[in-house]
Amino acid sequence: MSTQIQKKNRHKTFLTSFLSCVLCLVSYVSICQSSGLIAEGAELTLISDQFAFTEGPAVDKKGNVYFTDQPNDRIWKYSAKGELSLYMEPSGRANGLFFDGEGNLIACADADNELWKISKKKKVEVLAKNWDNMRFNGPNDVWVHGTGGMYFTDPFYKRDYWKHTEMEQKEMRVYYRSPSGEIGIAADGFVQPNGIVGKDNTLFITDIRGQKTYKYEIQSDGSLTNKTLFCEQGSDGLTVDERGNLYLVGRGVTIYNPVGEIIEKIDVPEGWTANITFGGKDRKTLFITASKSVYTLRMNVSGAK
Numbered sequence: 389m390s391t392q393i394q395k396k397n398r399h400k401t402f403l404t405s406f407l408s409c410v411l412c413l414v415s416y417v418s419i420c421q422s423s424g425l426i427a428e429g430a431e432l433t434l435i436s437d438q439f440a441f442t443e444g445p446a447v448d449k450k451g452n453v454y455f456t457d458q459p460n461d462r463i464w465k466y467s468a469k470g471e472l473s474l475y476m477e478p479s480g481r482a483n484g485l486f487f488d489g490e491g492n493l494i495a496c497a498d499a500d501n502e503l504w505k506i507s508k509k510k511k512v513e514v515l516a517k518n519w520d521n522m523r524f525n526g527p528n529d530v531w532v533h534g535t536g537g538m539y540f541t542d543p544f545y546k547r548d549y550w551k552h553t554e555m556e557q558k559e560m561r562v563y564y565r566s567p568s569g570e571i572g573i574a575a576d577g578f579v580q581p582n583g584i585v586g587k588d589n590t591l592f593i594t595d596i597r598g599q600k601t602y603k604y605e606i607q608s609d610g611s612l613t614n615k616t617l618f619c620e621q622g623s624d625g626l627t628v629d630e631r632g633n634l635y636l637v638g639r640g641v642t643i644y645n646p647v648g649e650i651i652e653k654i655d656v657p658e659g660w661t662a663n664i665t666f667g668g669k670d671r672k673t674l675f676i677t678a679s680k681s682v683y684t685l686r687m688n689v690s691g692a693k
């Protein structure tokens with residue numbers, strides 16, 4: 389083959405590859421811009437950066453958001469009116485939070501590897517502390533179904549405030565606490581399960597070290613069936629909106645539509661984005677916990693109820 393023909397072929401191949409990349413980029417930008425999830429003109433707003441490490445946001449029926457500063461053993465409240473206040477200290481080294489149907493705050497209390505119920509008067513009741521006569525690895529995130537059943541992840545993150553140094557459970561699993569108080573294994577086979585959230589009778593569980601997020605169907609007895617790979621991305625915490633879009637975090641926020649396609653990305657100027665939920669009176673304010681800070685972003689969609 390002549391040198392001239394070789395040059396023409398190389399030029400044609402380069403041009404084809406370049407145009408393909410441009411089309412992919414244009415397509416991606418178009419998808420993100422057309423998602424319509426973020427309110428027009430909305431900007432990421434820093435609420436405060438006074439914390440050590442923020443986690444576990446949960447919203448009550450009035451739209452107030454409660455979140456944790458685990459290293460400082462505190463639970464904070466960010467009201468629907470935009471007021472920030474300390475809610476509880478100590479807090480059992482609370483991590484993930486969620487409200488049950490009666491307005492009690494359910495907390496993954498990491499200090500003693502327990503699941504707590506905190507009443508409106510801040511009275512604490514231990515709901516779960518072990519499985520098969522062995523302590524949990526460390527309940528991390530929790531979601532409460534409309535029936536009152538609770539699903540919580542149990543990864544192992546070695547804490548300097550623990551006396552033990554090894555996990556007692558053989559695996560890192562997801563457990564289910566029935567409305568009657570019985571505890572059983574809901575799902576296993578993870579590398580390190582972390583975030584958990586549901587919508588109606590669908591449950592999402594992220595395997596942060598496995599870099600995958602799975603979807604399950606919730607049955608009437610609380611059992612999980614039809615495990616499906618939702619996307620090839622793990623996450624710390626996560627949330628879901630009214631349209632069924634899933635919000636994963638880590639390096640900022642990545643939003644997937646119900647069929648597992650990326651439709652939006654939100655940059656967060658912190659080293660790590662740990663968790664996320666919807667707050668405010670209309671549940672259209674995205675509340676983001678990221679390293680030492682918390683942020684909000686106004687949305688066109690509300691959180692799933």
